[in-house]
Amino acid sequence: MLFGRNSKNPIKIVDKGVIEWKYTTCGYCSTGCSIEVGINGEGQAVSSRGVGGADVNRGKLCLKGIYGHELFKTEGRGKTPLVRNSCLEKYQETEWDPALDAMAERIKDIQDKHGRDAFAVVSTGQILTEEFYALGKLTRGAIGTNNYDGNTTLCMASAVSGYKRSFGADGPPGCYEDFEETDCLIAFGTNLPEQHPIIYWRLKEAMEKRKFPLIVVDPRVTMLAQFADMHLAIKPGTDVVLLNALAYVIIDENLADMDYITKHTNGMEEFQAVVEGYDPVSASKICGIDEDTIRHVARLYAKAGKAMSIWTMGINQSTHGSDGVVGINNLNLITGNIGKPGSTSMSITGQSNAMGTREWSSCSGLPGYRVLENADHRQEIADYWGIDPEFLPKQRGMFQTDIFPAIETGQIKGMWLIGTNPMTSMPNTARIRKTLEKLDFLVVQDAYEDVETTKYAHMFLPAAIWAEKNGCFTNTERRVNRVTNVSKPFAKSKPDLWIFSNLSKRFENGLKMKFSENAEDMFEEMKALSKGANRNLDISGMSYEKIEKSRGLQWPCREGEEKG
Numbered sequence: 417m418l419f420g421r422n423s424k425n426p427i428k429i430v431d432k433g434v435i436e437w438k439y440t441t442c443g444y445c446s447t448g449c450s451i452e453v454g455i456n457g458e459g460q461a462v463s464s465r466g467v468g469g470a471d472v473n474r475g476k477l478c479l480k481g482i483y484g485h486e487l488f489k490t491e492g493r494g495k496t497p498l499v500r501n502s503c504l505e506k507y508q509e510t511e512w513d514p515a516l517d518a519m520a521e522r523i524k525d526i527q528d529k530h531g532r533d534a535f536a537v538v539s540t541g542q543i544l545t546e547e548f549y550a551l552g553k554l555t556r557g558a559i560g561t562n563n564y565d566g567n568t569t570l571c572m573a574s575a576v577s578g579y580k581r582s583f584g585a586d587g588p589p590g591c592y593e594d595f596e597e598t599d600c601l602i603a604f605g606t607n608l609p610e611q612h613p614i615i616y617w618r619l620k621e622a623m624e625k626r627k628f629p630l631i632v633v634d635p636r637v638t639m640l641a642q643f644a645d646m647h648l649a650i651k652p653g654t655d656v657v658l659l660n661a662l663a664y665v666i667i668d669e670n671l672a673d674m675d676y677i678t679k680h681t682n683g684m685e686e687f688q689a690v691v692e693g694y695d696p697v698s699a700s701k702i703c704g705i706d707e708d709t710i711r712h713v714a715r716l717y718a719k720a721g722k723a724m725s726i727w728t729m730g731i732n733q734s735t736h737g738s739d740g741v742v743g744i745n746n747l748n749l750i751t752g753n754i755g756k757p758g759s760t761s762m763s764i765t766g767q768s769n770a771m772g773t774r775e776w777s778s779c780s781g782l783p784g785y786r787v788l789e790n791a792d793h794r795q796e797i798a799d800y801w802g803i804d805p806e807f808l809p810k811q812r813g814m815f816q817t818d819i820f821p822a823i824e825t826g827q828i829k830g831m832w833l834i835g836t837n838p839m840t841s842m843p844n845t846a847r848i849r850k851t852l853e854k855l856d857f858l859v860v861q862d863a864y865e866d867v868e869t870t871k872y873a874h875m876f877l878p879a880a881i882w883a884e885k886n887g888c889f890t891n892t893e894r895r896v897n898r899v900t901n902v903s904k905p906f907a908k909s910k911p912d913l914w915i916f917s918n919l920s921k922r923f924e925n926g927l928k929m930k931f932s933e934n935a936e937d938m939f940e941e942m943k944a945l946s947k948g949a950n951r952n953l954d955i956s957g958m959s960y961e962k963i964e965k966s967r968g969l970q971w972p973c974r975e976g977e978e979k980g
């Protein structure tokens with residue numbers, strides 16, 4: 417309709433004065449889209465666009481990525497370190513050296529009076545992988561507290577635990593390419609169109625090209641549920657019942673892949689004994705899915721040839737999240753759907769670098785999926801860092817959910833929050849507020865000084881955001897991709913790696929360790945620690961140049977290999 421005009425109005429693309437496009441990885445979610453940020457003549461980020469040759473997003477971005485450049489100048493950014501003696505006083509501005517001197521002194525004072533573990537560290541899934549490695553090195557190797565955890569305990573810990581229970585190791589075994597091969601997909605407790613739009617686009621494109629059934633298990637009528645071929649509106653918290661009932665039908669109707677089970681699994685008899693109690697009639701009364709539907713879905717999945725399952729927080733954020741993950745893994749193991757294209761058990765992570773913290777932060781162990789309980793692992797890391805292995809704890813300390821009650825009982829006196837806000841992520845905000853007020857010393861390190869926890873802190877450290885820094889993220893499909901510093905850190909904020917490195921120099925062990933401020937040096941350390949034929953998380957074949965050129969590389973990528 418031209419409404420009286422004789423010609424169409426031409427589409428006008430606003431000229432934002434971009435003089436250079438800089439490559440990085442989107443920092444919003446775990447999809448890991450390759451993005452280019454447009455920089456104008458004043459060095460400001462003014463535009464964002466998807467990278468065409470990148471396998472993850474193939475030129476596309478969701479709305480969050482399209483407006484990614486606006487993050488650099490958002491309100492509330494921290495400008496300079498702030499200090500005060502009590503949370504009733506006004507903050508005073510200070511410089512980095514006095515702030516870090518004071519922080520180190522307060523930590524040592526608490527540890528001298530109450531023991532090393534009286535100071536807790538709670539981090540995030542947002543910072544770069546090299547920063548996670550550096551934070552682990554600082555916390556485990558220099559500060560020496562065992563009460564160190566990430567906010568990923570509130571979400572991804574179930575997937576980690578479930579993978580370890582089923583396969584003996586963490587790390588999602590699938591990738592987005594599996595959508596292009598699969599013949600049946602069950603999505604548990606996930607709403608991809610809203611939470612992971614580009615993963616959804618990859619799935620939708622695959623479904624349009626090769627029709628295959630999409631079954632959504634979710635108590636809510638989500639957008640994904642509305643697009644599905646079947647929606648199983650399960651009663652909340654009954655996923656394990658449904659999964660065991662599916663397994664019951666598959667075994668009962670001789671649809672299990674016995675050849676695969678014999679070759680690749682153990683414990684089948686015990687598993688059979690467990691699922692015997694979950695016949696579809698009994699299960700339907702608990703999970704709310706009728707017995708015919710249970711039988712139909714079980715047959716569809718087992719007969720597909722290549723079938724896969726994906727899930728997010730609907731499974732993970734539960735009192736029995738780890739059991740749900742094991743149930744999904746079992747479904748795939750008995751149908752022979754692990755370890756071949758289009759067949760997998762893939763947890764989709766939330767935060768942009770939840771995978772990076774799992775791999776390298778040491779919050780549940782030591783770098784590169786090593787564990788504190790293993791003396792050889794402790795020795796290996798202590799030798800590499802140049803410290804006494806006896807300095808490292810022999811078992812994991814408190815989880816984040818135990819740290820807050822330990823503050824209430826006076827066991828923990830000081831805490832450092834890094835890129836995480838328990839005032840919104842933990843349940844019972846009033847209780848968390850009181851808990852924070854009880855601390856003798858609270859440091860908040862965040863890009864935003866108006867984060868609510870700052871009200872209860874004694875010190876605020878302003879951190880640079882995402883693409884003001886240099887390093888890597890690992891996405892949901894184990895793809896390591898480059899984050900580059902397309903813009904300078906805002907005001908006097910500093911990259912988290914700089915903060916960790918400079919704080920380390922204020923501790924005795926920190927002076928013994930090599931602690932570079934350069935992300936690539938840290939990446940080289942991680943590469944050296946990852947090397948080994950028996951290590952899945954092997955990144956020794958990667959380099960910053962190769963990662964950026966390939967628009968991301970998946971691990972394992974062993975020395976000498978071009979592709980992961």
Ligand code: SF4
Pocket residue numbers: 442443444445446447448449473476477478479480481482612613614615
């Ligand atoms: S899907 Fe996630 S990674 Fe991709 S552009 Fe959107 S927010 Fe960024």
